[in-house]
Amino acid sequence: MAKRVSLWNAGCPVARALDVIGDWWSLLIIRDAFDGVRRFNEFQSGLGIAKGMLATRLRDLTERGILETAPASDGSAYREYVLTEKGRGLFLVIVALRQWAEEHLYRPDEHRSLLVDGKSGAPIARLELRSGEGRTLEWSDTRVNKGVFDAM
Amino acid sequence: MAKRVSLWNAGCPVARALDVIGDWWSLLIIRDAFDGVRRFNEFQSGLGIAKGMLATRLRDLTERGILETAPASDGSAYREYVLTEKGRGLFLVIVALRQWAEEHLYRPDEHRSLLVDGKSGAPIARLELRSGEGRTLEWSDTRVNKGVFDAM
DNA sequence: CAGTATCCCCCCTGATACTG
DNA sequence: CAGTATCAGGGGGGATACTG
Numbered sequence: 559m560a561k562r563v564s565l566w567n568a569g570c571p572v573a574r575a576l577d578v579i580g581d582w583w584s585l586l587i588i589r590d591a592f593d594g595v596r597r598f599n600e601f602q603s604g605l606g607i608a609k610g611m612l613a614t615r616l617r618d619l620t621e622r623g624i625l626e627t628a629p630a631s632d633g634s635a636y637r638e639y640v641l642t643e644k645g646r647g648l649f650l651v652i653v654a655l656r657q658w659a660e661e662h663l664y665r666p667d668e669h670r671s672l673l674v675d676g677k678s679g680a681p682i683a684r685l686e687l688r689s690g691e692g693r694t695l696e697w698s699d700t701r702v703n704k705g706v707f708d709a710m
Numbered sequence: 711m712a713k714r715v716s717l718w719n720a721g722c723p724v725a726r727a728l729d730v731i732g733d734w735w736s737l738l739i740i741r742d743a744f745d746g747v748r749r750f751n752e753f754q755s756g757l758g759i760a761k762g763m764l765a766t767r768l769r770d771l772t773e774r775g776i777l778e779t780a781p782a783s784d785g786s787a788y789r790e791y792v793l794t795e796k797g798r799g800l801f802l803v804i805v806a807l808r809q810w811a812e813e814h815l816y817r818p819d820e821h822r823s824l825l826v827d828g829k830s831g832a833p834i835a836r837l838e839l840r841s842g843e844g845r846t847l848e849w850s851d852t853r854v855n856k857g858v859f860d861a862m
Numbered sequence: 863c864a865g866t867a868t869c870c871c872c873c874c875t876g877a878t879a880c881t882g
Numbered sequence: 883c884a885g886t887a888t889c890a891g892g893g894g895g896g897a898t899a900c901t902g
Contacts, residue, residue: 570823571811572741572804578815581894582732586717589724593854598864608896613865623814636864644814649849650837651810652724654803659723662775662796663730670721672855680842682852685802688835689827697801700834702745703824733874750884760876765885788884 569704578622579648583607583615588645589652591625596638624648654685730774731800735759735767740797741804743777748790776800806837 566577579585586605595601602612616639619625624645627637656673664670674681687695717725731737738757747753754764768791771777776797779789808825816822826833839847 569821570741571808571815573738574815575807575811576734576737578811580734580737582728583895585728585732586725589722592849602864609865610867610897611895614894634863646849647810647814650839651803651806653839654806654837655727656723658799658803659727659730662799663723663726670723673852674855675841675847676851676853678841679855682847683840683842683844685806685837685839687802687805687837689830690832690835692835695827695834697744697798699828700825701828703826703831754884761885762877762887763875766874786883 575651579624579651581615583611584619585648585652585655587612587615587619588624588641588648591639591641591645592649592652596631596640597636598639601639619645650685653682657684731776731803733767735763736771737800737804737807739764739767739771740776740793740800743791743793743797744801744804748783748792749788750791753791771797802837805834809836 566574579588583605587601590601590604595604598612598616601607601616602609605612607615616625620627620639623642625639626642628640630636630638653673660670672681687697687700689695689699718729731740735757739753742753742756747756750764750768753759753768754761757764759767768777772779772791775794777791778794780792782788782790805825812822824833839849839852841847841851
């Protein structure tokens with residue numbers, strides 16, 4: 559973020575997304591926020607990030623509308639950082655990363671945290687790509703329409 | 711990648727995934743690979759990345775099993791970089807990023823590329839989180855089972 | 863606890879030149 | 883075209899000290 563060259567205007571949503579949350583710390587902060595972390599020091603000690611960096615990241619994410627600050631829920635004098643609706647929209651990105659890592663980055667016997675259905679406790683299903691009508695698609699069944707979003 | 715502090719062993723699949731593909735260029739290279747880019751110079755001119763950086767990134771991604779090299783398909787003397795099965799597994803990560811950006815980072819009238827069903831040309835469906843039995847879930851319906859060993 | 867302010871190093875990254 | 887080598891800078895990011 560705040561990098562020399564921005565791909566914000568590249569017309570590719572992937573590039574624009576990475577322009578906003580594509581640095582190494584942001585998604586980890588967001589992941590922690592999904593796990594219920596709200597306070598500065600919780601983020602700091604949990605991530606092992608330098609305080610200055612964390613302050614910068616929290617400010618950036620807030621400016622970009624992914625986090626917002628709220629008065630402390632426990633009545634203390636400090637702010638809490640919570641995900642906005644826009645921020646919560648990143649949940650599927652986190653899940654996709656998690657599922658890929660589970661399938662390709664772990665040995666079967668390795669211990670890891672697991673995302674489960676809150677009620678049943680059963681693991682959630684693999685994300686699937688579907689057509690508008692609900693057919694399951696592979697990557698090779700898709701194609702990218704370059705900028706053909708004509709001026710309606 | 712190759713950063714001072716690695717979260718590889720953190721027991722959180724998200725952290726481990728970011729450790730491997732969490733830098734800014736990697737996902738853009740992978741996105742281009744999904745779009746059919748295979749040659750060094752195609753990546754270089756398409757991304758505007760410095761040649762040295764690109765060489766490093768391609769090497770890293772190859773070492774990590776996300777890309778592999780193949781002899782040029784057109785008979786020329788050079789290598790091509792193509793996604794492995796592990797690399798192709800990142801497609802849903804790209805799609806999730808794309809969908810989030812489309813929903814939260816674009817004005818309705820803004821020009822952008824579009825991922826469509828290769829046959830019908832219709833846009834693909836929004837990814838959905840589902841329980842093992844197929845029920846649609848929200849973030850708030852889930853919980854993370856911390857691994858046995860590591861905190862996080 | 864929740865930051866801000868400094869210092870400073872290292873490495874990411876770009877630019878350029880060189881090679882096969 | 884497909885890289886490698888080298889140099890230079892800027893800022894990411896850690897450590898520490900300081901403040902309310």
